[in-house]
Amino acid sequence: MAILQPLIDLAEICYAHGIRHVIISPGSRSAALTLAFSRHDGFEKTVVMDERSAGFIALGMAQQLGAPVVLICTSGSAAYNYAPAVAEAFFQQIPLLILTADRPSEWIHQLDGQTIYQSEIYGKHVKKSYTIPADYSHKDARWMINRSANEAVICTQSIPPGPVHINIPIREPFYPSTGENFAVSPDVRIVKKTESQATLSTEIWHKLLNEWDSFDNILIAGGQYKKSEKLNNSLDKISRELGVPVLGDSISNQSASEEFITYHDLFLPISNSDRLRPELLITYGLSFISKSLKQFLQNNPAVQHWHVSEDDHLVDTFFSITNQIPVSAEYFFENLFDRLDYQHFVQGEDSTNDASFQENWNLANRKFKRLSIQYLNNLTSLNDLTAVNMVVNALPAASQLHLANSMPIRYVNSLGDAVKHLEIFANRGTSGIDGCVSTALGAASITEKPVFLLVGDVAFLYDRNGLLIRPLPDNLKIIVLNNSGGNIFRMIDGPANVPELESYFETRHPFTARRTSEDSNITYYEASNFESLNVVWNQFLSNNTISLLEIFTDPVDNAKAWKDFKNHIAAEW
Incomplete structure (x- = not known):
């Protein structure tokens, strides 16, 4: 067995959980980690000498994959250079697994090179942080490392996804000796977590639909969100068939309908707020770009504000939230339309929303689109x-x-x-x-x-x-x-x-x-x-x-x- 066998097994645990991409920044203290992943045939490896760039390259990869990417660096300030990308990944909910090599804890603040306080170095900008033992000889230490590795990978992908940090103190020697067996343990344990989908009960849906029916002026606003054909189709139906204005900044990736409101950044600062003020506001996604939109909704708060998000953190950008609905946007808006459509069919009536409210938004949007294109083309x-x-x-x-x-x-x-x-x-x-x-x-x-x-x-x-x-x-x-x-x-x-x-x-x-x-x-x-x-x-x-x-x-x-x-x-x- 290799001296640093748990680190060899760590690479196999990552592979078994579906991770396929690793970003490695060169260093000596991290040699055992680098060799564990580089000698594993299952990974695509990219070497990036600058850790700050490495962090963002990993973020861009994970953003596309929808799966964690591993980051490996040596001890000391190298780990701090990941911090901007780690913070960005945290607030964008992008999964990263950060593996930082470290000196053993007894050498911290003893004037030893490349030694800083690395345990929990990223503070609240990771979902969870682990520091494993520096000595692997005891069976409890090996058990703890295995458990922590499985838990960390699961945590990166659990909703909402995000970065997770494992700090790894490593004692010398950390380069393998000639002829040393460099293989995964035959009994390495892989722990999986069964996936589930959050749904709402029939009782909760009845309550939400009753609240919906009590308002005439309803507005849906999308923050930063991945491009989703399923979501866009549901929003398109709600806009066209239920008469509800739907808006989003460019990063919301709303693209299915000509009726979506996209020029709000131009007309909200100068429009008549009485005509555009929502009674019920439904939001989803992450951040909004438009300062005009944020100020408009803050200055004209809705009576009810539902925010659709599976995040446990309560976000109240517009000073108006009354209900956080913990399901995916795709699930919520698809079911919302189907249930309202069925309700109107049973009752033999069309949408009861005030048609003039959507038309006020559409008129402003169409006019500013025309003005914008005409001006820029000239x-x-x-x-x-x-x-x-x-x-x-x-x-x-x-x-x-x-x-x-x-x-x-x-x-x-x-x-x-x-x-x-x-x-x-x-x-x-x-x-x-x-x-x-x-x-x-x-x-x-x-x-x-x-x-x-x-x-x-x-x-x-x-x-x-x-x-x-x-x-x-x-x-x-x-x-x-x-x-x-x-x-x-x-x-x-x-x-x-x-x-x-x-x-x-x-x-x-x-x-x-x-x-x-x-x-x-x-x-x-x-x-x-x-x-x-x-x-x-x-x-x-x-x-x-x-x-x-x-x-x-x-x-x-x-x-x-x-x-x-x-x-x-x-x-x-």
Whole structure:
């Protein structure tokens, strides 16, 4: 038996639970973990030297797989570099299994190299944290390690899924000796958890339907959610046949109906709230992008607010929640429609909802869609807004579009249903700019779909270490909006009006993505006006390897274009 046999068995436990992808960052203290997984034939292994990028690459993979990805790193600050990705995975409910090698506990704070306080290092940003014994000789220690490993993998996937951490103190020697038996224990124990689906009783459904029938003005709003044909079909039926407005930001991936409300980010700040205020609000999904929507619903609270979520955590973004319904959105809305449809059939009547409420939402949505398209189509100069509008409308159907935070996601969200042909992803768990390149890399390495990343120059430069992995996925295309700094601060009234804007907020810089592309062997294109963009666009799309298009714009022009766009539409309304 190998000296570190429980770690060899840990790899087999992960495999038996269906894990197939492992991200490894090089290190010595983690050697036993690295060898346990690298010598196992069942895993796809990716080596990433930068742990911060490694964490987000794993997140992008797990996001696509719907299954845990293993992260392995050495002791010390290496483990801390996973923290941004771990926090993002926690709030996006993405399963990760983080394995951090550590020094034995007696060496903490004894001036020993690469030794920090690693036990529970991620705090509340993991579902659960384990620290296993450093000594494996006693049978109880081996039993505890086996039990913890099985429990940790189960925990990552239990609803709601999320990251789980196992901290692993390892004593020397941690490299196998020549001829040492490096094989899984013949009696390694695998513990499974039977899956179940949450449902609602007939009694609860009767209560919910009675509450539904007591309101005329009902609104359904979706937060960040994976693209789901089943859910979209149910929402489409509820909207068309029951007369209920359904809205969602771009990250809700609502795409089945022309009736869905998608331009709310533009019209809610200036619309008549009395006509649009819901009596019953039903929400599902994770975060919302639109500040306008959040402020509208906070300032006009519904009488009843149902939030459909299997998360135990109570979320009250709009100050109005009255009922958390612990089932999946697919189950809830499919059953809601079927039961209401049957009820109306038995009673011999159509929907009793106030038709004018949905029409008020639809009128505003249609008008602002028309105003938005007309205004943008008449602009002739290249700026961030017009570039994003052109790019989004020209992307091939069924592609994935990954959006960096700051302005790219706000531009796209203002374009309404221009993105309905795309599958939208964004790191809105913590909404940071870190990791967007690496997340897209991880996603592209799993899916066979075309993957596009729309990213600002600062976010791109911040995360370019992700491009050090090999091989890079050929199906990834990166679009960098380079306005020489953090342009969002020019859009915000506070920093936009202070003399320190350029030096301390925008952090103006002269860098481009050209050298990074050359270093990573990425085909590079650039454009600084519509003429050059039109010339290179088809070349960029048709290139059959990973490629990058850098669009250069002026920050002052960008700020003016964005404000003029909002002001023009407000004036027309």
